[in-house]
Amino acid sequence: MGRVKIAPESVECNLRNEESEAFGLPQDIWSPPPKARRYGLFFWWRILGLRHFFISGLLIGLALLGGVIFYNIERDSEIENEAKKAAVLEKDILYHTEELMRKNVTSPEELADQLRHIYTELQKTEKIFKNSAFYKNEGDDHLMWQYWPAVFYASNIFMTTGYGTQHVLTDRGRVITILYGFFMLPFMIVLCRDLGQWWLILVTRAYAKVLLRYRKARGIETNPKEEIAVPLSILVILTWLNLMFCGACIFAYDALYDQWWGRDELGPPMGFWDGCYFTYITISGMGMSDDVPVYAAVS
Structure with missing residues (x-):
């Protein structure tokens, strides 16, 4: 077995060359300091780097903090909302019970019809x-x-959004879902990358033309070697405008569909701010299913 030497101290270590080559790391990085244990904490600290430990700890901390925040914000609201729903259901149950007693249903067929009606009405509630x-x-x-x-x-x-409004019911559907994502996701990543680059170039050119014309009108000279980039503030503004535009489109779609082909049992259409929220969870890839267009899965 060969031995790896650490430059410049030329101290021999009990690490094999095969181990270093397997990880594709330079020997001076892979090898621990002279007095460090072979697989001690400082050894892995050098391999992984400080930032990876910091980022991992930061993500874990943010997850724990998010749990505290959402728990305290949403729990009371859920308790209040469910209490209101339970109160409405209790009133409906009492009303349907009185109606059932008043009708004095005796036959099993009539009783089954009444129970089916009560069941559907409670679901609508x-x-x-x-x-x-x-x-x-x-x-x-x-x-x-x-x-x-x-x-x-x-x-x-x-698109990796996964709103959860639909799900496959068969094993064949699950297999096809896996294969579909396996083969189509790389193409989607390439498309998003290329479209993102194209859009950034387009916005940068438009910004550069406006900036140069503004400088020319004000008599400000421009260095020919200057690299012009779109300020972050403008990109943030464009992002918010895009959210509001897409939210308005979703709101209009849901409202028009509800007006022309709407169904009362599906509830009211999505509002404007709900459309903006839906747009954000779409472009961010989160895909929460708590708020989606009412007619997204039926149109």
Whole structure:
């Protein structure tokens, strides 16, 4: 077995050359200091670097802090909202119970019809009727899997948003989902990279033209070797304008669809600020399913 020497001290270490080559690291970086233990903390500190420990600790700390923040903000709101829903449900149950007693239902068929009606009404109160088997069996247009919703699901795979409005029900669907994401995701990454570069160049050129014309009008000379870059403040403003524009488009789409082909059981359409929130969770790749266009999965 060969031995690795640390320059400039020329101290022999008990590390094999094969270990250094396997990690693709220079021998002077891979080898620990003379008095350090072979796999001690300082050894891995040099291999991984201080910033990796810092970033890992920062992410863990932010996750724990986020848990505290969201727990204290959302828990009380959930308790209050669920208490209101429970109160409404109790009133509905009492009302339907009185109606059932007043009708004096005796036959099993009539009782089954009344129970089915009560069940669907309670689901509508909780706004979960659209996921009910009774609702989906009312017609094929109520099913989760139709052509355009399937296109919406397929696009979510390689966009990595995953809103959760739809999910496959079979093992074949899960296998195809994995294969679809495996083959399509690299193309999506390349497309996003190229479009991002193209958009950045376009914005930079437009900004440079405006800046040069402004300087010319003010009599300010420009260094021919100057590299012009778009300020971060302008990029932030453009991002927020994009969020508001897309939010307005989603709001208009949901409102128009609700006006022309709306269904009462699906609830009111998405609002403007909800559309902005939906746009943000889309472009950020988070894909929370708590707030999506009402008619996204049915149109």
